[in-house]
Structures are given as structure tokens and as C-alpha cells.
Amino acid sequence: MTTTSLGRDQSAGSLDLVVRISDIAATVDDPATACQQALALLIPYTRATAGAVFLPVAGEAGSFVAADVSADHGSGPQAADGSNLPTALAVATPDPVSVDSGGRLLIAVRSSGAVVAVLALLLPDGSGTDATADPATAGNELHAVCTLVGRSLGRVADRQAATEQAASRNTALESEVRRRNDSLTLARQRASAASRAAEAFFTALSHDLKTPLHTILAVLDQPENAPGSADRSSLSADQCRLIRAEAADMLTRVDHLLSLSPRGSDRDGPSQVIVASALTPALSAYREVLALQGQRLSVGLAEDVNEPVLTDSEILLQALDAVMARIVPAGGSHTVHIDVRFGGPRLLTLVTCPNGILTHDDLAALTSPMAFDGAVVTARQTADEVQVEIDVPAHRLTNRRRSSLRQVLLVDDNVVTRRLGAAMITALGYPVTSASSGAEAIEALRSSGFGLVLMDIRMPERDGLSTVAGIRAGEAGAQARETPIVALTANAAPGDAGRSLLAGMDAHVTKPFTKAQLAAVLTDYISPSA
Template identity: 25%
Template sequence: MADSTDYLKAYADRYRDMFPVRLVTIAAIVIVGWWLLGWGWAANFAVFQFGLYALLWNVVQTARARPGAPGAERRFRLSTEAVTLGLATHNALFILAVWHSQPQYLDYLRLLLAGNLMVGALQVHISRISFAAAVAPPSIAAMIIASNQPQATTGIKIAVGLFVLGIIGASWRQWRSDRQTVELMVALTERTRELQSALGQAETDRAAAERANKAKSRFLAMISHEVRTPLNVILGLTEVLRGRRRPKAEAVVIDDMAEAGGMLLRLLNGALDISKIESGQVDLRLAPVDVAARIEAIARVWRARVDELGLALEVELQGRREDFLVLTDEARVEQILINYLSNALKLTPSGTVRILARALPAADGRIDLDLEVHDQGPGVPKDQRDRIFEPFEQLAPGRAAGGAGLGLALCRASAQALGGALGVRAAKPQNGAQGAVFWVRFTAEPAPRPTVRAADAGRAAEGALEASTTLRVLAAEDHPANRKLLALLFQAFGLDLVLVENGQEAVQAVAAERFDLVLMDVMMPVMDGVEALSAIRADEAATGRPRLPIHMLTANVFDEDVARYMAAGADGVLRKPIEPPALQAVLLGASQSVGA
């Protein structure tokens, strides 16, 4: 709400704006007075009028300079009222004095009196007292002159009175209009101040949001790198073990390790997509997925946790097995199911958690998939079923069980990316437990039936590599465990691998020896991978050497990171944890280039 300071400044500005017209009017009256009455009368009028206006100017400027001073509004009001009364009274007395001294100028004096009455009434007034001070003296003078004229009849006196009242009435309306104008100006000033404050706050919030977003990006990049690096070793060594002959019991354990590691990697990728999810940009990686097999693998991996909790886990598949093979994003589907299953296990004190999956052919040839997780927990109130899918929103049981409240928000984003829908409904009560059913539905294209098994394809790629010219590969990697993993992987391919520990050693090695391919880590001491890449490309341009294939091998794989690598001259990016098929494809491409 506006304070007295705003009103004081508004009125002070309006008083200041009236000065030019009033001073010109006074100067004109002084000139006419000097011409008709002589310099004495003119000087008297000029001294009093200009002196009072000089005093009023000082009052106005003081109010404009210090509107917030204690008592400033009261002093301004009293001062302007007093000066207005002085101006109007001097005008009236001056006219009466001239009329008494030189009555032959009565017509001129009547015009001057009427003009002063109108101008005084219509000028700026901060209060009703100021308005009365401006109109009372000239009105009284007009009635005195009219009453003391021998030829003045009652009708003339009434006409003069009506004229004065008419001027006062019209000017009163003008004063009210001025008052409303000032109030509008004050309201506009206050609104402008609020908008400026809101704009300043918005700018502050925007800057804070940018800082928070940058901090979040740095945090996610750090998490991505720090988690992917050990996960790269775990999954890489698992793949090495899977490639060796093992007793069946050990092979099953290694397969479960690989499944669990793959799920962890996909969950990591999904969790790191939170920045894209917040902006509504969720990418889909469509590939053939056996949804039934993924559900069975999830249940197998989580079986130990289920047993620890003393619960039972059931899986029910409805539909033909081949209808579960569809083109979809494996990570998104797993993310939804694992979050649902994790919540169900946390919230079910005893009993059975059930996974139900249906695959039904649709009329357009696609497959309708309906996945549900049934728990025997406290259930979700109807009025809370939409809210729990918002980021950081949790019910009391969820908060008690732990978690950040992001899981279901990620599920919703993944379901939307899949073109589907998700939600929760009440389950049939069992053993006194209310229970809930978390569901997701989406439609996918059927995947083509595989003609060659993935393992056979991998062995074919390995055979193609072994049959080709032996590749010389340089790998720059500062982490000892990752270097050991690379040595084991390349040993399986029978390729010539040279390992260095930083970007500077990689640049020196490329300058001194011949290589067919370079795998370059990004975050390394002495010289990082991007600097080394730029140095190699610059040396190629300077010496005319053929372009050497260089692929970045890194855990930093955000879109902006990949764009930076490619801009620096990379031929591709291999993400950590290393995916053997992707590595084989890069090696095969390099081998074919050498053979050509």
C-alpha cells in the first residue's frame, strides 16, 4: 500500500508544474498595472506576488528533496495553505485598494478579480482548506464591490453571487478530479515499485536457479564419472569371466552379476536424466526387448532381497511369449518396474508382492503392454494418487521408509516418454492390509524375430577381428583398474595394445609410433583427453599426417560433453562402463580401414 511519501511527491510535482503559467500571469498583470496605474501599484503587486511564489517554490523543492522526512507532509500542507491564503488575500486587497483609489478602472478590476478567482480556484490544492483559501478572498471582494455600487440592483448582486458560486462549483469538480489524478499517479508509482521489486526478485531467482542448475550439472557429472568408473571395472571383468569356460554353477552366478550390473547401469542412466526430465526432453533408445525376460531377470536379481525381508515374490505373465518381444526402451521399462518393486518391498510388512504383465496384440498390429506391481502395504488415499508422482512428494509411509521422493517422478517421465500412462489404484484387501496396485500401460511395435543369437554375433565379430590385420591400439587411461580391464579385453581379441597414463604421454606416443586407433580417456592428470585430442589434430594438420581414428573412452557422457568431444575432433565416443558390442564395432571399423 502506498505511504504519505508518495502523495507528498505527487503533489509537490504538480505544484512545481503550475509555476510557469502562474509566473507568466503575474508578470502580465504587473505590466498592465504599470501601464494603467503607474510603477507604484505595479511594484506593490510584483513584490508581494513574486515574494510569496518564491516562498512557495522553496516549500515545494524541500518537499521534493526530502519527502520522507518526519512531519514532511504536514509541513508541506500547512505551508501551501498559508501561501495560498496569502496570495489570494493580497490579490483581493490589491483590487479593493485600487478600486477605492481609482474607481474609473472598475471594469478592468472586475476582469482581474474574475480571472484571479478562476485561476486561484483551478490551481493545484493539496487540501480543502487550500481550496477555500484560494476562493474565499476574491469571492468576498467581488461581493463587496457589487454591494457598494450605487447602480447595483438586487438582480445584479444575485447574478454576481451566482457567477462566483458557478466558478467555485466548477473548480470544486476540478479539485476532485485533480485529487483522483494524484491518487492514480500514486497507485501507478506503487505498482511500478512492486513490478520493479518483482523484476529484481525474478532476476535474483533466475541467477540463483542458474547457479543451482550449474551446481547440479557439476554434481551429476561428478556422480556419473565416479560411479561409472568402478562400475566399468565390475561389468568389464564380468564380461571377461563370461567369456571363459566355467562350471555351470559359477556361470549362473556370473550371469546374475552381469544382469545386476546392467540393471544398475540403466538405473544410473535414468537417474542422471533428471535434468532432461525437468525440461521435458527425454530421449528414447528403441531396441528389441523381451519384456517377459526382463521381468524374470528383475525378479531373479531381487529374489535375495525379497527373502531377506521375509516376503514372497510372484511373477505372472499373461499373453503369448512372442508378444512380449517389442521395440521399446529397455532402460525406461526397467526403471519403472524396479522403482515400483522397490517401493512395494519397502511398504509391505508381510505377505506377497506380485508382478503381473499382460501383452495383447492391438488392432493396428502393435502390442499393448500392461505392467502392474501389487503390494500389501498401507495403500494410497484417493486424493493423494496424483501428488505422489510429483518430484519430492511423499506420503508419511514413504518418508519413513526413506528415499528422496524422485522415484515415482522418474517413472512418470519414463511412461510419458514411452507414450503411455501410469497410476495407482487400491488393491483387494488381504490379511487386513489395504494394498496398492501401481500400473503402467504403453503400446509398442513388435520387434523382428532374431535370426542370429547375440552371443553368436559377438563371436563372429571376434573372429573377424582375429582374422584381420593385427591392430595397434593406443589407450590413454589413468585409472589402474581400468588399464587392467582394457588389457584383459584386448587379450581376448588378440590385438596389440599400448597403454599410457595421461594425455601428454598419448601425444608423445602418437608422434613416435604408428597406431591404427586411439582410445582416449577424458579426465586425466598432466593433460586431459580433450587437450590431447586437440594437440594430435593440430599436429596432423601441421605435418600432413593421415587422420588417426580417435574415440573418447569416458564416463562423462552428457550431451554437452559429447558435443564438446566431437567439436574437438573425436571420431566417436565409447561410454563407460564399456559395452563389448560397442567396443567390437569400433575395433572392427578400424580393422576394416586398415585392411582397405
């Protein structure tokens, strides 16, 4: 092939060709497809006998293989003179427009400096009349048109590369967000475990120090030790006052020590909140972030979540944040549903999203027993959606239990405390039954009716919180589920009272307590007519 030229009718169509190929470059996202469509327009425009798109061979610089040799005009991939296009090309650094040794017109498509495709056209020898129109010569119309075609198609490859880079960055970002979330979850679990260990130490310390002090003060408050009593023991009035003062001072020191517990320095645990108000800022933030990703948020709040309750809203928000942090990066046009309601003594928050957004690893991390201290997270998956439920204990403050029965059940593992407590209750005019463990308390409630249960918390085998939860669940029979139960305990660390109420207690009274305090509790929960 020596020279090739365009006729005047072809020259008039150059602008139309460039515009049409520019439209292809603007609307087609796949470079190979765009090159094939452009080739179909170039073949009749250049009067080529055959044409093909060649794509680079991975790992072999300057090597290209035919993507589709069937793109042709007229006689097909084989030219009229018997020559045809090869299935491979070897071009080290092709120019934007060139003619190879086989006489084929080559148009290089570049993206970021690299050749991503080559359009090869087999032109007929001597088909032109303009001797200055060598396709490889800059300055002629064919060269200019082919150069513009290569640049237009290069923009398709640029756009695809930018899209792939953005997707890669998004994937890397999502992976990093998940990694950091997992790291934060692990760190929170470790910190929570350390906090629980420290809290257990302070609780044991409170119990072991305050229980004997309570015993001393209770003994001193017995009628036989009252000033002027004829039955006074060998202790003088001054000795009794001294012992009482020293015991009270020791209690003050113990209370100060307990104020340094992890609960006191971190968070106070359960508190009185209106759930709807506590969730409003977080729900607004979720709605805005989801909107940026093209997603929507639907919120359903039951009417009773506008009432004041005792719950740990901080734990609820931590769990809800963790769920949403794994949903938001997914993007898409779907809707996320958040529904909040009460289920007995529990606050239930249900997050629903389409299936496929939360991975198996996401669900495993969210539902791990160690994920959230104080919240239980479960997941249900169907063919269409995933539901993640956050279960947090809640005590509805509008509930108030009272009884018409006068019989009192006193539960404590310490024999001295049982004796002194029973003496106080009897002196106040109420019949009393004693139990030394949670199991004995449940058995007593099964067999008899009680107007009030006074329960210690720290007991071996089954503690008071577990026992009251079992009573509320019906372990002692349906007739005992609504019996008023008050904690009488040495647990006085910040948050202990809230945890008692969330477990099912009606009140939390700390040791040492006086006879007057005990009388107030009895009249609060047992009707005067009883």
C-alpha cells in the first residue's frame, strides 16, 4: 500500500463520522464495545476491505490479539486481493495513526499513556486520487479523523479506568471501615471484660465490708441495746455510741472507696429516659447519611416508647451504631427500617434491610455474646431480607406493684442478717419467713403467698438478680410473678440500683438499713388494710 485518499463525498462526511464516534464514546462504557462500534463506521468511511479491533495481551508488551475479526464491510475479513487481517499484531509503541509493514492502517487507542486497543483497517491499494493523503502522514484529513477517533475512544478507556479506581477505593474504604469497626469492637470487648472484672471486685468488696458493719449497727439498734433499757447488755451507753460512730465512719470510707469503681468513672449504667427522645438525634443522623448513599430510612416507634423508662440507652445506641455502620457503606436505592417497641420488660429495636447487605462476618460480629455488655443482638435471615434485633432490659416506671398479703419472705445467705432482719420485721408487726438461697425463695413462693419479698443480691449458686428474673418469668408459678420484690443488699456501686430494677426488682435498698427504713418499705408495698 502506497497512498490512500478520501473522495470529496467522504470528506464531507468526516465531521458526521467524528460526531457519531464522539456520541459512542460518550454513551458506551465498555472500551472494546465502543471500538467495535467505531470500527463499523470507519470501514465504509475509509472504504476498507476488512477491519478488526486488537486488544493487548496481558503481560506481553507490544502484543495484541484480535477481539473480533468478523467486523467487516463488503467481502469480509479477507480482502479482494486475497490478503486478510491477522489474528495477532506485534507493535512496540504504535503512533496514534500509522501503517504497518503489511499495509494495514492502525489507529491506537490510549489511556493514561498506555495503548489499550488498536483498530486495524485493510485499505485497498491505489483507491485514492490524492497523492498527499498517505494515512501515516500528519496534516491530511484521514490522519486527522483517525487521530480524533483514537482520542475519543481513549476517553472511554479513561472513564472505565476512573470508575474501576473509584470502585477499588470504595472497596478498600469499606474494608478499612469494617476492619476498624472490628478493632473497636474487640477493644470494647476487652475493656468491657476488664471493667466487669474490676466491678466484680468492688461488688465483692462492698458486700464483704458492709455486711458485717450492717450486722454491728443492727445489733446496736435492737431494743435491748437502746438507751435506758433494763435489758441492756454488758456494753455501756458510751461504748455503744463509740461502736456506732466507728461503724458509721467505716461505712463512709467504704462508700468513698466504692465511688472509685469503674462504673462511677465510666458511665452510670441504666438511667431514666424517654426512649423516643434519646433515639431522635441518632435516627436523624442515620437518615442523612443513608440519603447521601441513595438509601432511605423508615422509622416506626411504638406509642409507649414516649413514656419514661429505666434503661441503658448508651448500650442501645452503641449496638444500633454498630449495625448501621455496616449497612450504610453498601449504598443502593433500598430502604432500611428501624422499629422500636416494648416486649415485656425488654426494649426491642428491630433493624431490617435487604438480604446481601450484611455479610456472614457482619452478622457473626454483631451477634457475638461479647459484642455488647448489656444488650443481646440476634439476627434472622430470609431470602429477601435480614432482621437484626437489639434486646435491652427496660423497667417501665409506670408499673407499681402492691399486695394485700402481710406475710414477708426474707432471702439472705447470711444467717446473722436473716435473724436480725426477721427480728425487725416481726417487731413491726409482720409475719416473716426466711430463705437462705434463691432456690429456697422460689420453692417458698410456689407453696405460699407472700405480700413482699426482701432479697439479697450477692448469694452463692444463684444470685438475687437471677432469682428475681426467674420469678418474673414464672418459675415460682403464675401467682408469684407480680409479687413485690425489694433488693436488700450491700451492692451500692453506681448503677447497681438500676440493674436491680432492670432485673425485675421493685426497689433497691442498701445495707445497712434502719428499722425506720424497713418500715417505710413494708408500708410502700403492703396495703394498710392487709
